[in-house]
Amino acid sequence: MPEKREVYRCEACGNIVEVLEGGGADLVCCGEEMLLLEEKTADEGKEKHVPIVGVVNETDILVRVGSNPHPMEEKHYIQWIDAFDGKDSHRHYLKPGQDPETVFQNMGSQVKVREYCNLHGLWSA
Numbered sequence: 001m002p003e004k005r006e007v008y009r010c011e012a013c014g015n016i017v018e019v020l021e022g023g024g025a026d027l028v029c030c031g032e033e034m035l036l037l038e039e040k041t042a043d044e045g046k047e048k049h050v051p052i053v054g055v056v057n058e059t060d061i062l063v064r065v066g067s068n069p070h071p072m073e074e075k076h077y078i079q080w081i082d083a084f085d086g087k088d089s090h091r092h093y094l095k096p097g098q099d100p101e102t103v104f105q106n107m108g109s110q111v112k113v114r115e116y117c118n119l120h121g122l123w124s125a
């Protein structure tokens, strides 16, 4: 059953949704059950995806994608980065050509960050 913050994709049309609140029934799109995107946490291969959190100062954190900066090309880029402290969530959308990073308000030590690569899916730290 879908749970809060899970991300699902429709393999037919490409719709991507995040669950704000689970209601009990499976998510269906284009007549098929949507695919739950697993949060990957270990890098593999040449491109690096695991987000890295750095403290900028008391009020801000910097989240970078990849121990080597991830590509930000039209066909392959980081679409968004989000941060969640167990209560509030923030999401920043990125575009090709930008750096694969963003600055969030410092949400404390419990913050969990994720990112979505248009080719390689969902990753978390």
Ligand SMILES: [Fe+2]
Pocket (backbone or CB within 6 Å): 047, 049, 070, 076, 077, 117, 118, 119, 120
């Ligand atoms: Fe990627």
